[in-house]
Structure formats: structure tokens, C-alpha cells
Amino acid sequence: MSLVPCRACGHSVDTSALACPQCGATDPAHKLSRQQRNAISLTIQLIIGVALLVGGGAYLWREFAPVIKAAIVKTGNS
Numbered sequence: 001m002s003l004v005p006c007r008a009c010g011h012s013v014d015t016s017a018l019a020c021p022q023c024g025a026t027d028p029a030h031k032l033s034r035q036q037r038n039a040i041s042l043t044i045q046l047i048i049g050v051a052l053l054v055g056g057g058a059y060l061w062r063e064f065a066p067v068i069k070a071a072i073v074k075t076g077n078s
């Protein structure tokens, strides 16, 4: 157990403390609150999800666009 300054008021708090006894800030030993960390991880997951979706979509389009075009051309000629 070690003491670190509270991120909000600078009061010495235990690293395992859930709230600062001085100012009541949550997770005083951490630079970011639990909610902020959750929001950041959610944002990162969202960005990765969108990137995978866009990348996967572009890949599929590159793979299948010629096939689809060929099929359309074939149908048009026959």
C-alpha cells in the first residue's frame, strides 16, 4: 500500500482508495476516472470496429467487384 497525491486536490490517498477522503473524487490515485477510462476504451473499440468494417468492406469490394461486373456484362450480352 502506497500513498499518492489525489488527481483532483493533491491530498495523499492510498492507491487502492475508491474515493478521495479530502475532496471525494473517485479513483483519486489514477489520472483518469473509471468513467473516463471506460469512455476511452469504448471509443477505441468503436474506432477499431469502424476501421475493420471499412477495411473489410473495401477488401470485399475489391475482391468481388470484378466478379459482379463480369456477371452483369455476361447477363447483358446473352
Ligand SMILES: [Zn+2]
Binding pocket: 006, 007, 008, 009, 010, 011, 020, 021, 022, 023, 024, 025, 028
Ligand atoms: Zn482529492
